[in-house]
Amino acid sequence: MMLAHLVHLVQILSMAWALEVLPISGSKLWDVPSAPHSQVNTTVKLQWEPQCQFQLRHLQDGARITALVPPQLEGNWVSTGCEVRPGPEFLTRFYTFYSNRLFKALQFYYRDGGCQEPTYSLTIKGKLRLRQASWITRGATETDHHVNKVGIVFHSPAAMRELAGRINLTCPGFPSRGGRWAPGRVYELYNSKSGRDCRAGLGFSMLELGLLRVEKQQHPQRRLVEELFLGDVHTDWAQRMNYRPTGYQRPLQSAMHHVHPCPACGIIYRSNEHQPPILPRQPDLPLELQGKWVSRECEVRPAVLFLTRYFIFQERSRSWEGYYHHYSDPACRQPTFTVHASGRYARGPRSAAVPGGTDFVFKVTHAKVTALDRASVLMLNASEEGTCGEAGSWTLGEEQDITGTQGCAALGITLPHNEYELFKTQLDHKQRPLLFIGERPTDGSSPDRPEKRPTSYQAPLVQCAGTVETAARHGQRSQPGRASVLTATPWATLLGVSLYLLAVL
Template sequence: MLPTWWLLALLAAHASGKKRWDVPTSQAEQHSTGKLQWEPQCQYHLRHLQDSTRISALLPPRLEGHWISTGCEVRPGPEFLTRSYLFYSNRLFKAYQFYYRDPFCRDPSYSLVIKGKLRLRQASWITRGATEADYHLHKVGIVFHSQRAMQEIAARVNQTSGGGCKGFLPPGRSWAPGALYELLSAKTERDCTAALGFAMHELSLVRVEKHYQPLLQPQQAGSRVVEELYLGDIHTEWSERLHYRPTGYQRPMQSAMHHVHPCPACGIIYRSDEHRPPVLPARAELPVQLSGRWVSTQCEVRPAVLFLTRYFIFHGSNRSWEGYYYHYSDPLCRQPTFTIYASGHYTKGIPSAKVRGGTDLAFKVTHARVTPMDQVTVAMLNSSAPGSCGEAGSWSAGLEQDITPTNGCLALGIKLPHVEYELFKTEQDVKDRSLLFIGERPTDGSSPDRPDKRPTSYQAPLIQCAGASGTFARYISPNYVGKEETNQSKVLKPLPVALVLFIALQFVIWD
């Protein structure tokens, strides 16, 4: 929820530290030391995210096979869609994109059939863990699923496309179910896709992860392999989509052969094509109930080289909130760089006028604290101008500072107090766990500090790890994995951290 543009032009190496933190075990000790233990489930989720032995990334990635969406996706606009991509061993691909009028992907509007060729290149020098790629489109076709969709799209193409697309479809043309109309052809050099805001730049940044999902039945031993395909993010500004080159990811697709179970949408999407668009199972539209604690489900990636996990606490009784943003230098969230704690209040939510199923809220940030975790961040903060970010020259690794008295931190782009206009929604997954979706951050690194900049799409979901709590939590860094000692107290030891190379003059945003 907090805005930041982080300018790092430093190059440094960070070695493992020697400090140890003793976590109190009794409630009395917690109050006396000013620390409060984490809810067990929340701590479990954050530790689970750091278990890199359960996740492997293939470099170069192996794309051959069939990859599918696992649910209804939301892109900026908003656009509601599902995807089904097939990659062949000869580098050719065939991609289906199914678009809908509703956020449950039950009312198909039109489908795109995209054919082309993809060539993997080198490892990305901007986004760690990703591979850059070049692609060439051969054909793009469209199939309309209603007369209304046909009229709307034809009008947009006729009005906004170049001279070669005038008269794409004559006015009053009757809808022909199943008819395929050509939008792009490499042979004829015709391209009428601009009116749809269509581009496949997502294929220019690729990452494949393999991880292991525990089997559902307690009596079953072992785990099930899950493969995920991360493709480049879509710019939040419509006008920038056609030429934006991704540095982050959108919601991952999963292998049709190795996906999370159960997945009601997977089989439906797998069996679909442009003539039979997937219609996903009906889902209840849930009201947003924020009270409780929510934590990231994965190591998250933001545009401009940022990896993080998030942990939020919402107090419904007085509409106050707390947020912890744990930043890392690697795509597995194992190498901590700095942590930001923020708190404030939020307004009562109202249904979104732009994004069906979403809820509009405004969040006010009034307090913030920063904990640098490596020497790069320490040096950057200590070089900030006096009075612009905490106590000048006093920053040390692992030690938290309150930046509220300096009205934020200029070096991190944090301004206090600050108001942001947000978009929220809640869902339940197939295991009846509560998920919280928070609005996607602007790709350009700005803040949604005006109502007209309110998001129209979402970040990766948070999962509810604990119910409502009446007290504020105190910070205990989850970047340090606990180890039981003989005296039954937990000793937290710092994780090993490799050399950290920050790209000079790269702007980093955080939420």
């Protein structure tokens, strides 16, 4: 619900950050690129109600979450539910990586948002080689991958007619074998040896394999969960086949080590391109925003932005508050700045484009910013008079209202501002309510017109119970004896602040 701009500035800062850390980071292939950490003489405490505080400590618990560098990919990885990609596209995934670097990926596509009406399946075969720790997305690994073959299986004559029409726009003569639908027949979309390539009509790409991260989580009762994060898919269909990922999409989980219960995991694992998984029907939950919602994990946005979110919704007054806590690291332990925004919202009809979603219009009317490291302070104090709070008065850990200056030009925030949104709710494996909010445009623009309303979702928020109706600051100075010393990476922080221009919500 905040504006994001200035892509060119972000690219410049990205180059500068890379130049800054290049001579410092060492020569080992798997050294994670980083600049030296400067000690910051400030402390922070969490002052939310206990349940929300517990959730944040849970996702920041480094002893429970370990990133494997280099990642160990060998094995089977499956979706944990029905996924939604921009378009919208509804799908489930089943990827297998072998010890000889070969991989086989199965993607199952559906007509509905519950993944119960399969239309077609893709089978993708190729080879992948881990290359090095990413210089762009901290904590990620870059790869070289090559797709050898892509086949498609249609699950009904109607699906074949519809999709063949799209494919023929860029690949005349498809399908080549008789042209009739036959159950179980695999039609070739791509073959690297023969040169046949009919992928464009589907907007198909496996560039998601270019960026990845593997995490291990130790859950209660010593239960291990392994997650595979692959690169994000561009929200603009026209850019999808050429986009180099800098963020992640919804993670896959190991078929051996996944959350429990997970009905979808077993169903997908037992599936194949001829027998696509049909997921259990989910209860149709009423969309009730009332209450408080917080991130389940340290979230990653395209163009290298790490953050957690916390929202309070008041249904009666149709008002909302949002706390966006930004960090310079993928574990969300090095705070850079916080934005506290508020305003009003209006609920619209059920989405005509995305089954299960509901349209909203949000208005941002007020905002405050807290700088949590020296680099952020320096950047904000360099703002021109009247463009971002009181010029030259920014100090470490002190919140400043930017409503009077109609936002903050340095952060790309404009007030007041309207955005057209998409929301839905569902239950997680523990039967806790989850809130899905529309995915932000990859190019950093804002959904400020109805035609730019999202058609996919960000990582979900979990409802955190509590009776306190006013959120306290996550980024204020702590009392003695109850704080932890924060560190920050100067160049990464400047990059993160500027990259706020590329991420909202």
